[in-house]
Amino acid sequence: MGKAVKNKQRPVNLDLQTISFPVTAIASILHRVSGVITFVALAILLWMLGTSLASPEGFDDVVAIMDNFLVKFVLWGILTALAYHIVGGLRHLVMDMGHWEELDSANQSARVGFVITAVLAVLAGVLVW
Numbered sequence: 001m002g003k004a005v006k007n008k009q010r011p012v013n014l015d016l017q018t019i020s021f022p023v024t025a026i027a028s029i030l031h032r033v034s035g036v037i038t039f040v041a042l043a044i045l046l047w048m049l050g051t052s053l054a055s056p057e058g059f060d061d062v063v064a065i066m067d068n069f070l071v072k073f074v075l076w077g078i079l080t081a082l083a084y085h086i087v088g089g090l091r092h093l094v095m096d097m098g099h100w101e102e103l104d105s106a107n108q109s110a111r112v113g114f115v116i117t118a119v120l121a122v123l124a125g126v127l128v129w
């Protein structure tokens with residue numbers, strides 16, 4: 001009993017300000033977050049598509065809704081999340097084929113993925129506004 005307690009006395013760092021995640025961990029977390037955002041966004045986008053196709057009034061309603069900064073911002077966020085999910089997803093698929101699995105190449109591909117997403121986010125902003 002006493003020995004079991006002793007074995008649990010390992011160093012534990014719970015000070016969030018001193019914990020720094022590797023770039024690959026951040027890329028991984030963001031991929032999951034962007035997947036969940038994309039999933040939730042599907043409901044919003046399908047509702048907008050359905051409403052806009054249902055009638056000319058519905059189309060006008062969706063156009064009117066889109067004329068709001070907050071709605072545009074949410075749409076921009078959705079497009080950016082989708083862009084990151086696709087970029088990160090393609091990176092995953094390349095890794096599944098046995099490439100970019102070493103520490104250096106994994107770090108580099110994660111960084112390149114962030115840069116490509118930043119460019120796509122700017123393009124999404126141009127599209128939405």
Ligand code: HEM
Pocket residue numbers: 031032034035036038039040042085086087088089090092093
């Ligand atoms: C409607 C569109 C999509 C939705 C809602 C979606 C959602 C998700 C979610 C929730 C996950 C789980 C993430 C996790 O547990 O870590 C996931 C994983 C994944 N997604 Fe998507 N996704 C979509 C489209 C795509 C596309 C277009 C690609 C292609 C590039 C893609 C590639 C992947 C890959 C490779 C994984 C596995 C990642 C891993 O092994 O950790 N997804 N997706």
